[in-house]
Amino acid sequence: MVKLLILGTPNTGKTALCVRFMTKRFIGEYDRKKEVTYRCCRLVDQEAVDLEILDTAGQESCPPSLEASIRWADGFLLLYSITHRQSFLEVARLKRLIDQTKQNLAVPTVLVANKADLEIGREVTTVEGQRLARDLRCGFRELSVADAVLAVEAAVFQLIRQVLDQQRPLPDRRSYMLTMRHALTRKLTRSKTMQW
Numbered sequence: 001m002v003k004l005l006i007l008g009t010p011n012t013g014k015t016a017l018c019v020r021f022m023t024k025r026f027i028g029e030y031d032r033k034k035e036v037t038y039r040c041c042r043l044v045d046q047e048a049v050d051l052e053i054l055d056t057a058g059q060e061s062c063p064p065s066l067e068a069s070i071r072w073a074d075g076f077l078l079l080y081s082i083t084h085r086q087s088f089l090e091v092a093r094l095k096r097l098i099d100q101t102k103q104n105l106a107v108p109t110v111l112v113a114n115k116a117d118l119e120i121g122r123e124v125t126t127v128e129g130q131r132l133a134r135d136l137r138c139g140f141r142e143l144s145v146a147d148a149v150l151a152v153e154a155a156v157f158q159l160i161r162q163v164l165d166q167q168r169p170l171p172d173r174r175s176y177m178l179t180m181r182h183a184l185t186r187k188l189t190r191s192k193t194m195q196w
Contacts, residue, residue: 002163004053004156005069007094008079009087013114016145017079018055020152026145044160051160070101075108075163077155080129082113082142083121088128095136108162109138112155117144 006014015036020026022038038053054069070076076098080087091111098107111133113124126142133140139158143151 001050001052002160002167003072003074004051004077004159004163005073005075006053006055006077006079007098009084009090011084012079012081012087013145014079015055017077017112017114017152017155018053020145020149021053021156024149026149042157042160044157044164047164049160049164053156066097067101070098074167075110075159077110077112077159078136078138079112079114080124081115082124082129083115083118085123088113088124088132091132092136095138106137106166108159108166109136110155110159110162111136111138111140113140113142114145116142117147 006018008014016026018036018038022040036055038055039051040053041048041050043049054073056066056069078091078094080091082088095109098109111129113126113129129142130140139162141151141155141158143155145152
């Protein structure tokens with residue numbers, strides 16, 4: 001089970017992104033007062049992955065419930081709107097809260113710059129988004145939830161892969177070294193027996 005949390009200021013497209021990912025449809029207006037958990041199963045790199053995606057619905061201003069949601073989640077999509085600089089500035093605070101709550105600097109996170117279809121109202125450049133993602137140690141996607149279902153899927157799948165990579169146990173160092181040693185021995189043996 002992979003549990004994802006979508007965070008961002010109001011009107012950044014959190015619910016629209018969830019619905020777009022779940023149903024491939026875009027709906028512009030939502031009831032923003034309710035927290036909703038979406039559940040589905042998706043095929044990621046030929047692996048069936050059960051997902052729970054929590055849309056906080058403006059919970060960002062209520063720290064106790066937000067911290068509980070952060071503890072619950074395995075990975076995070078941080079959304080901002082390219083047409084609203086304040087939503088961009090809020091991302092760093094949310095990422096700090098995630099890192100403090102999780103007490104881990106390697107928390108799977110993807111920064112999503114939404115509303116790329118509204119270029120005429122742009123207040124945040126792509127370069128600024130890329131720089132922030134680098135500073136926060138997270139992935140980056142600029143997209144339009146309204147226009148591009150494939151870009152939405154790519155962003156969510158990027159996060160799922162990060163979570164799965166973190167959930168998989170590291171190979172036992174001794175068995176890994178033995179496997180490498182046997183592979184090298186076989187390769188050397190083959191090369192010695194080859195006729196030139």
